[in-house]
Amino acid sequence: MLDTPPVSGLELSPPVLVRLISYTRDAPRLVAAAARITVSKKPVEKAWDMPSSEIEKWIRELIRRGHGSPLEHAVYTFEAVCSRVCSHQLVRHRIASYTQQSMRYTEGFLRQMVIELCRFSDVECPEKPHRRDDYALYSSILRWAAGLVDKHGERNGVETAKILEAVSRAFVLNPK
Structure with a gap:
């Protein structure tokens, strides 16, 4: 257990x-x-x-x-x-024919995840990156979240769960 x-x-x-x-x-x-x-x-x-x-x-x-x-x-x-x-x-289970939206071509999903992570970490983040600095911020937020999960894993339940929630939402809901 x-x-x-x-x-x-x-x-x-x-x-x-x-x-x-x-x-x-x-x-x-x-x-x-x-x-x-x-x-x-x-x-x-x-x-x-x-x-x-x-x-x-x-x-x-x-x-x-x-x-x-x-x-x-x-x-x-x-x-x-x-x-x-x-x-x-x-x-x-092949009960029908399927067409799935590719995550490869829909960066809005990943953008939504970064925005959620920015809110969680109290970092101001543009809704859509335009400049090189914006992309650097997005990248650093993703590295921060991955590092936090790697460092604390299951021991830090609340932070890990919030990060996982942001990730799961990004890959489930269509971007606004």
């Missing part, structure tokens, strides 16, 4: 934020029609015109037979803002 005191009043990560961006209209009918044409000689139009009462029946039959490809005709596109750990689990 670890002998680390609990850090009170600290929220390390925000909840996952999810927003529906787009979806296939009449997706259940599309899936049922796709299921029906796989076992029918009739044209697609006939399958599409099935009564509403048959849609659920065809989808259930599709699932019962383990024939999943017609389910892929229904597309729902979401924006999910979550931690790297969460996104890794989603991608690992």
